[in-house]
Amino acid sequence: MKLTVVIPCFNELGSIEQIVKAVKASPIKDLEIIIVDDCSTDGTRSLLASAIEPQVDQVLYHKKNYGKGAALRSGIQAATGDIVIVQDADLEYDPQEYPLMLQPILDGKADVVFGSRFMGGRPHRVVYYWHMLGNKFLTTLSNMLTNINLTDMETCYKAFKREVIQAVKIEENRFGFEPEVTAKVAKMDCRIYEVGISYYGRTYKEGKKIGWKDGFRAIYCILKYNLFR
Template sequence: MPCYNEHGTVSRIVDAVLASPLVGELIIVDDGSADGTREVLAGIDDDRVQVILHDRNLGKGAALRTAYAAASCPFVIVQDADLEYDPADYAVMIGPLVDGKADVVYGSRFMGAKPHRVLYFWHYAGNKFLTTVSNMVTNLNLTDMETCFKAFRREVIQGIEIEESRFGVEPEVTAKIARLDLAIYEVGISYDGRTYADGKKIGWRDGFRALFCIVAYSPAGEALRLKRLLPRR
């Protein structure tokens, strides 16, 4: 669980995660919060919870890099510290992993019949554009490349070097798993998207970064070392 300035939601999402009988451990990486989130995390009393603190804000990708390295259970699910993604969907997320069918599972906000909050058209359009470009580069047929809800066999995600420190981590991971001989599944999930007033952090600059990352981490981009042209973030 990457976490940055989520004082208003982190207690509720931690309770929801720990209420799931499927959770063997919860690794929370606080990425330099300064709004009281750390004080909330310090009050958690559950042997399944490990809290790791970054001295300063490094970005979501950096928080995930730290969390993946600390994971010890067979399956790893990314759970944001807001309330957009529902732990009640864990069973459907890990189903293909448990059945031995998948190595990676993406939780799609754009397939299935589960409820979705209606919000920003341009976020939707941007997501579909980035997913389409990513699919063209990776030859996958995902409906939601940018989803935060991803599940992995632990050895898979720990075997991938995470280089992006911010939201570019999503296209980076997608590009890298596409080059491996892996079984990738997609399942429909519910989604309770939040507004910027509620604390949403991703913006248009992250969209441009994602587009650059799709190209830079593609086989052609790697061959040309295009990622060296990306300023480190």
């Protein structure tokens, strides 16, 4: 079993080296690491080219800043592993938990696995109440239209059989990726599992990028990809 780790990256100079080291130190040894730089402007791009490219399988460079969804689209298309997992570059999610994410697929029970920050039992940094409430609202709205009972639709940690995610036409360029891909794998009748994960959330001062406009876009995407596709 080979795991492809797709790392979308935009202005992560302070964390990109750490996340690459953390991914390489994960319990999964057969790894393909693909980083997609979405036209960083803070020096991340130079660091990738000078120091990180030799450590990973591929670094893809966007000529324009399109967004996380666009970066994932590029990385997923390039993946060759049996399973594909999304890993943000911001150190909020722990690569040591890859085995938790992969086990339902390896057991032959799942096609897609969501890592839930809200299932309990694992460390969870206390950050923004309204973000948590917004996430739960978006998850509930998504569940009502997909008829699946997720606890954390907006999670970054999603693992897919490669043939499943490469069959999904990803249209969203920004953070709309999460509700879009959830709606589409639900419509494909994929076997979806959820496992509890740790979450080391960061603040806006520490570089968090998602904002209230992305929340409204998520509502639009939930309606669009569930009701009109």
